[in-house]
Amino acid sequence: MKLHEYQAKQVFADAGLPVPDSELAASVDEVVEAADRVGYPVAIKAQVQVGGRGKAGGIELVDSEEEAREAADRILGMDLKGLHVDRVLVEAAVDFVNELYVGVTMDRNEGKPVAMVSTKGGVDIESVAEETPEAISRVHVDPSFGMHPFQARKAVYDAGVERDVAMDVASVLTTLYQLWDDKDSTDIEVNPVMITSDREVVCADAVMNIDDDALFRHADLREMEEEGDTAQDDLEAKADEYGFDYVRLSGNTGIIGNGAGLVMTTLDLVDYYGGEPANFLDIGGGAKASRVANALDMVFSDENVDSVVFNIFGGITRGDEVAKGINEALESFDEIPKPVVVRLAGTNAEEGMEILNTDLVTVEKTLEDAVQRAVEYADTEADK
Known part of the structure; x- marks a missing residue:
């Protein structure tokens, strides 16, 4: 379960973390009223669960009622990376002089939670980790004992945080770890933690993801999940309707497969051949024609997708049933929305190839050829 920023900040505030004053708004008039109460300047921030909102036009800083109206009118109702914006957070602007990153997640390789701090806040932390990993300090925590104060201080000092705010940043990190542990979180982070000219530390953003299997222990978070459903995007709603495991990614090559391992392999190959995966969609074993047609409808509904690769290995799933589903789905269109590449192998694969x-x-015989062709199609479509 992913909390929206406004929900995560509510959890943060309840835990004593320093967050800016803010109000949620769903209309232009509500934005103006909230801005008057919060006090200008304010940031108007789209409440959708994607990164890079600022670069995509989903966050604007305004100094007056006129600017607030104009910004709210632009942001509310916009399509932000495929997600519809129907609510914004009106938040007191922070006059900052420095930005940090602070977060806690699970290190699967070590089998322990890891606390992280970086002075390169306010940017994509994944890019920082890839390009300059030394810019992120890391401290692994034994979950049996929790985070010791010296560990928080070590992470902060190793990152190069200025000494006059180091203890306050360490306090933020300690609280984040406690929330991560108490709330059965999978990931929790603030990017950025802002340092003001008065040397105050402010949590200007909030990311918090919760283990779905632990929600029965957290009635307050379950209520947030229900509240967040009103902002659920069309793709998530459609995935729920069809009963799919669907994960939306940032690329443009759509992927459909039967089995999580097969889909992950296809994602890796798309990346290997120079493409970018647009999604993870596992139709499961034994998929009938109607389920295959629903899967295509899902991927075609994602405006980021420029091509689709079908990777089916028949065990329980029969190749001829998959072929029927593909035909049924595509024959319903006057014009195929996006190029589709199919690779079938295993049970009744030859029969399926004849039916397609x-x-x-x-149609491609090997997975490698199918992925390469799909990546080529995606590149061609993207250039149009």
Whole structure:
């Protein structure tokens, strides 16, 4: 379960973390009223669960009622990376002189939670980790004992945080770890933690993801999940309707497979051949024609997708059933929305190949060829 920023900040505030004054708004008039109460300047922030909102136009800083109206009118109702914006957070602007990153997640390799601090806040932390990993200090925590104060201080000092705010940042990190532990979180972070000219530490953003299997222990978070459903995007709603495990990614090559391992392999190959995966969609074993048609409807509904690769290995799933589903789905269109590449192997694969309407799809014998062709199609479509 992913909390929206405004929900995570509510959890943070309840735990004593320093967050800016803010109010949630769903209309232009509500934005103006909230801004008057919070006090200008304010940041108007789209409440959708994607990164890079600022660069995409989903966050604006305003100094007056007129600017607030104009910004709210632009942001409310906009399509932000495929997600519809129907609520914004009106938040007191922070006059900062420095930005930090602070977070806690699970290190699967070590089998322990890891606390992280970086002075390169306010940017994509994944890029920092890839390009300059030394810019992130890391401290592993034994979950049996929790985070000791010296560990928080070590993470902060190793990151190079200025000494006059180091203890306050360490306090933020300690509280984040406690929340991570108490709330059965999978990831929790603030990016950025802002340092003001008065040397105050402010949590200007909030990310908190919760283990779904632990929600029965957290009635307050379950209520937030229900509240967040009103902002659920069309793709998530459709995935729930069809009963799919669907994860939206940032690329443009759509992926459909039967089995999590097969789908992950396809994602890796898309990346290997220079493409970017647009999604994870596992149709499961034994999928009938109607389920395959629903999977195509899911991927075609994602406006980021420029091509689709079908990777089916038949065990329980029969290749001829998959082929029927693909034909049924595609024959319902006057014009195919996006190029589709199909690779079938395993049970009844040959029969499926014979059934496929090759006027509607491209058929490849190997997974490698199918992925390469799908990446080529995606590149061509993206250039149009």
